[in-house]
Amino acid sequence: MFxxxxxxxxxxHAGWDLDVWQYLPTxxxxxxLPVIVMAHGFGANKTMGLSHYAEAFSAAGYACLVFDYRRWGASDGTPRQVLVVNEQLEDYRTVIKYARQQAHFDPQRLVVWGSSFSGGHSITLSSEANLNPVAAIAQCPYTGLTAANSPLWxxxxxxxxxxxxxxxxxxLSPVYIPIISEPGTLGALTSEGTVPGMMAIxxxxxxxxxxxxASSLLQVPGYQPMKNAKQxxxxxxxVLPSEDNLCLPEGAHHIAKTTTKCELVSVSGAGHFDVYHGQPYHAESLSAQLEFLKKHVPV
Structure with missing residues (x-):
């Protein structure tokens, strides 16, 4: 079907290419075609479950462009495994511009999609009037609020x-720390359940x-997508897992109260990783996304 x-x-950045998977409905x-631009979250790459979303969207009649950020996955850029928020937002804009230049895509029906940290990017980009996406989807999004750690951490x-x-x-080569690690240990993401949740995707x-x-973590506190809600x-x-202990739900609720543009679907009982493919609440999350697309960007 695709x-x-x-x-x-x-x-x-000159000489650095983004690696992109293009999905086209058959x-x-x-x-x-309406087109959805997609990328993954904090420390992740497109091989980690994004194909399941793109395949479902393409089967429903939407084209998808799924990409890796510079320095990550199959895309170019050095040093590797370095997170720069402005670069990631810029990479979204680059793929969006490319999509709008293709005759087989409808430039007026472009959707921005993100999950977890890239869910924050989706929120941020949906507030940019000059970008003018027709709709945006943020699954278990980072909004600016995360679980607290110990002073020693x-x-x-x-x-x-x-x-x-x-x-x-x-x-010189960067100093690296683990992206995911168990609670109480050194790592970027240490909330309970994060290690098995990430490894499952x-x-x-x-x-x-x-x-x-290590310095990638300095990018996070100043990045507050929920502050863009009014725009x-x-x-x-x-799509908000009600029991998310990684990207705290309060930020999403704030956005929903701040703008009438936001439709919030709470997935009761779900943790952060429970909405991904192979997990118990994936079908509920995907169904909500397909219904949203059908409503606002009909094929």
Whole structure:
């Protein structure tokens, strides 16, 4: 019900290409297709379950462009495994611009999709009037609120980050810490259930590396997608696991109260990773997304 191909799209940084999976529905149509631009969350790449969403959307008649950020997954960029929020937002804009330049895509029916940290990107981009997406979807999104850690954790992160910043300034290899680790240990994401939750979405063929530059964590506190809620320009769906202990639900509720553009679907009893493929609440989350698309971006 769909075809899949791989594209290389030049990023904003000269010589660094973004690796993109293009999904096209096979049903014949004479009209340009609505297109969904998708990327993954914190420390993840597109092999970690995004194909299941893209396949479902394409089977329903939507084209999808699923990409890896610079420095991550199959895309170019060095040093590797370094998170830069502005770069990731820029990469979304790059793929969106590419999509709008293709004759087989409808430039007026472009949807931004994100999950977890990229759910925050979806919220942020939906507030950019000049970008003008027709709709946006944010699943279990990062909104600016995360679980607190111990004072010792913050001291360790500060120390590792300082050394990392110095090494990168000298063009040396970054200082890496685990992306996911058990509660009480050193790592970027240490909430209860995060390790088994993340590993459950890592496919056997995934090139997943459980490491991130320590100073990447300095990017997170200042990034507050919920502050953009009043500027959201298009219908925005937030699929919210009610028991999310990683990206705290309070931020999503704040967005829903702040703008009439937001449609919030609470998945009762679900944790952060429970809405991904193979998990107990995936069908409920996907169904809500397909209904939202049918309502606001009918094929």
């Amino acid at each position: 075809t899949k191909s791989t594209l290389k799209i030049p990023s904003f 049903a014949e149509t004479s009209k340009p 913050y001291l360790k992160i500060a120390a590792y980050s300082a050394v990392d910043l110095l090494k990168q300034a000298l063009n 890592v496919a056997s063929e995934s090139p997943y590396q459980n490491e991130i530059s 959201v320009t298009c219908p925005l769906l937030i």
